Each structure stands twice: as structure tokens, then as C-alpha cells.
Amino acid sequence: MNQSQTIFFYWNQQHVELDFSRPEAPRPSTTVLNWLRSQHQGKGTKEGCAEGDCGACTVVAAWPDENSVMRYHAVNSCLIFLPWLHGKQLITVEGLADNGHLHPVQQAVVDFNGTQCGFCTPGIVMSLFAIYKNGASAGREDVVLAMSGNLCRCTGYEPILEAAMSITGLPGHDHLSDTEAEIAAKLKEMPEAPVRINHQEQLYMKPASLSEAISLRQAHPQAVVFCGGTDVALAQTKKFIEYHELIDLTGLKELTSFTEDESGWTIGAALPLEAIHRRHDGRIPMFDALFRVFASKQIRETATLGGNLGTASPIGDTWPVLMALEAMVVVSGPGGQRTIDIGNIITGYRRTAILPDEIILEIKIPKPKTERNFKFLKLSKRRQMDIATVSVAVSFTIDSKGIVHDPILAFGGMSDRPERATLAEQVLHGHLFDEERIDKACRTLNDNFRPISDARSSAEGRTILAENGLKKCLNHFINPQNKQTNE
Structure with missing residues (x-):
């Protein structure tokens, strides 16, 4: 399969073709936030903490589901690398107003006095925009959870929550709706060829299949493998770690399944936590309680179960829950697949029993027999x-x-x-x-x-x-x- 050094996406309603082979192109590990801030029309997205805590950099990424319906996801642009945008629509605050007329969510913030200093406002507006576009009815607690990744030190939050409650459950129609079907169709047509970018002393590899991912892992044992990237991006922005080789498993179809049968649940390692939250629908014990306190909605939209396990953190939120559920972790490598009991994976501080040429494939959670x-x-x-x-x-x-x-x-x-x-x-x-x-x-x-x-x-x-x-x-x-x- 031909490999590509070019990614394609939409920024608001403009088609973008970013060719990393060009000398002036940014490094592939450039965050979406830093790229936006380098663009003349991207200054509305703010940098507050650069670690996913404040929400000032929140943008919305949209892509079509299996029914070609666009779904909207509020994400932290400071924790996402540029190639993640391939095949998606990036929506920033500059794209909301229509010929000088405020978007309904912007108008709601104005009507309820939801802004003071204004620095956090673009990120808050984008979180509200995701709620509005997805059109689901939500109670106050749901709105609080959806907005928990956006900090505001001026308003005391109540005006913002009132603005949010005023737009929940609405049909989500706006001027962007006019081109939704067209953009969804074009996104589906974008090539799914593996991405291999060798630029500015950095090799970025995004395989298109599990077999290719395993081959890359074997060929590049020193490469940093990530699945979601929230920890990897954080290490780059806060610890200034230079990554020379990266293998990005984010969105790999063979790692994004969610199935349930009589024996239990099987969750793909690359399925985002927020997608797990939606799909399990209250059936997996403790998962609702876990996701209510795991980071923020923006982070859960990109963070994955495989990534949380792979970091082997002694304070990783998912570990105690999966241990209490007696989960099993399936890994895959050149020698085939093997299953490891969740309690036997970590061998020391941030060390695991997963071999250097293996990747986490899925997590199996058995249904209790009693x-x-x-x-x-x-x-x-x-x-x-x-x-x-x-x-x-x-x-x-x-x-x-x-x-x-x-x-x-x-x-x-x-x-x-x-x-x-x-x-x-x-x-x-x-x-x-x-x-x-x-x-x-x-x-x-x-x-x-x-x-x-x-x-x-x-x-x-x-x-x-x-x-x-x-x-x-x-x-x-x-x-x-x-x-x-x-x-």
C-alpha cells in the first residue's frame, strides 16, 4: 500500500491539504494548538496551561459515523498532534458566526452574561457548540460533567451553566448544517493509506492495519507507541521531550471495537474512553462512576483504555476498576496473541510484562458468574x-x-x-x-x-x-x- 506524507482535513469549511514533505511544513508532532496559533485565522484558540487542564484551547473535531451522520467532539487541541486531523473536520471559534451574526451558542453566552475577562470564552463556547450540535437533551449534572474540562476564574460558572442549559436538546441547526452532508461525504472519500512522515529528524508512522502496526513495532523497537496521545503530547509540551520515532495507533479500526456476549465485554485498546462510556450504557460495573471522575470530556474523547494501561501509572484511574472486574488484556505481536491477567501486567514502576514488539489489542471484562x-x-x-x-x-x-x-x-x-x-x-x-x-x-x-x-x-x-x-x-x-x- 502506498504511504502518504500528506494529511487532508477540513478547517471549518475550508479543505486543507498539509504536505509534510515540504521544507516549511511543521513537525508531525506539532500540536493542533500550536499549528492554529501559527495561522493568521487561528488566534481565537487560546493557550492557557498546555496540559489539558484549563480548556481554553478546546476545539471541536467532527467526523461521520457509520451512518454518515456527523458527530461532534470537544477536544483539547494542546494534546493532539496534527496527523490526528486526517479525515476530520476541525471547527474553531472563528467558524461559528455567520456573516457577522453570532452563533446560537455565542448568543446564549451573551444573553446569560457568561463571560468577563474573555480568555476562557472561546474554549467554553466550543464545548457548548459540541453539546448543541449533538442535539441530545441533558440535565444539569450532565452539563456540569460536559463542561468540567473548562475552567473560568471570573463568572463562578453559574451564567455559563445557564447558557448551556438553554441550548441543550435543541435541534442543533446552524449555517454549518447546510454543508454537513457534503463534508461528511468528502471525509468518507479521503484515502486511508498509512501515513509515514519523515521530517525534521522525526519519523511519524500511522499504520492502516494491525499487521502493519506489529511490523512497525518490530522494525522500530525504540519508537514511542501511543494510542490517543494525551500522555505523549503532555510529555512533549511540559517536559520538552523530543520524540524521534512515533507509532500512532489512534483510530486503528481493528483496535476500536466494542462487543458484548454472554461471557462479557471486549473493548478495543484504541477506542476512546468517551466512546466506551456511550456504548456500555451503564452495563459494565463501576464504569459510570469511573468516567464521572476521569479527567474531562475533552480528554476522554481522545484518551483510550489501551493508552491508560500502557503508561503503567501507579495512579492510573482505570487500573483498580479493571482489577476489581478481573479483566484480561490481550496483546499481539509477531509471535501471535496472548492473554495476560490484569494483575500480572505491571512488573514495577511504569514497567509491564508486555514485550517490546507487542501492542495491546483489547481488554476483556468477564460478566460475574455470581x-x-x-x-x-x-x-x-x-x-x-x-x-x-x-x-x-x-x-x-x-x-x-x-x-x-x-x-x-x-x-x-x-x-x-x-x-x-x-x-x-x-x-x-x-x-x-x-x-x-x-x-x-x-x-x-x-x-x-x-x-x-x-x-x-x-x-x-x-x-x-x-x-x-x-x-x-x-x-x-x-x-x-x-x-x-x-x-
């Missing part, structure tokens, strides 16, 4: 858009006599890796489930873990948080009406 209780809790300074200090996910059964069986108590932030509290599990297993037994289990955490002190907490503070978090999760089930919860 009725189990599930609960997840993330402890952090902020409810959204924060890294966990400690997180805990629990799973266990209680028989008709009130005896606990097969407890799983998984923690993040308490070790150099996400880890189960095996001593506390032993205290609970086979015993009557009551407050005395819960207290005894919580007291064992000090013997089970040796947390470190860092900028987020002291070691002692982490232990206290872990004990209180576990107690809160378990006490939730002391009240019989809380049993069999999906949270």
Missing part, C-alpha cells in the same frame, strides 16, 4: 480534572448468611503500581460482613502497603485516605438496599 457488589472511589483534591491521590475499587459477594466471599480490594496510589490489598481481603473472606470486620480489614492496609510521600500527599496521609476510602466503600453495603449496586 451476583457481586461493586464500588469505586477516587480521592483527589478536585472532583474532576485531577490526578488521584488514592483510588479504590472493591468487588465481593455476600451469601445468604452474610458471609463475605472472594473479595477483591484494588488500590491505586499506594505502591509503585496499582495493587490489591491481599491482607485485607484475607480478613474479609469467609467472615460475617459487619462494621467490626470492616474496621479490622481497614487496619491491615498499613501492613499491606508502603506508600511514598510526594507533592500530593505524605505516606501517612495516603494510608489514612486509603483506610477511610475502603471503609466508605464497604460501609455502603451495610445497608441492604445498597447491595448489588453498579457503582
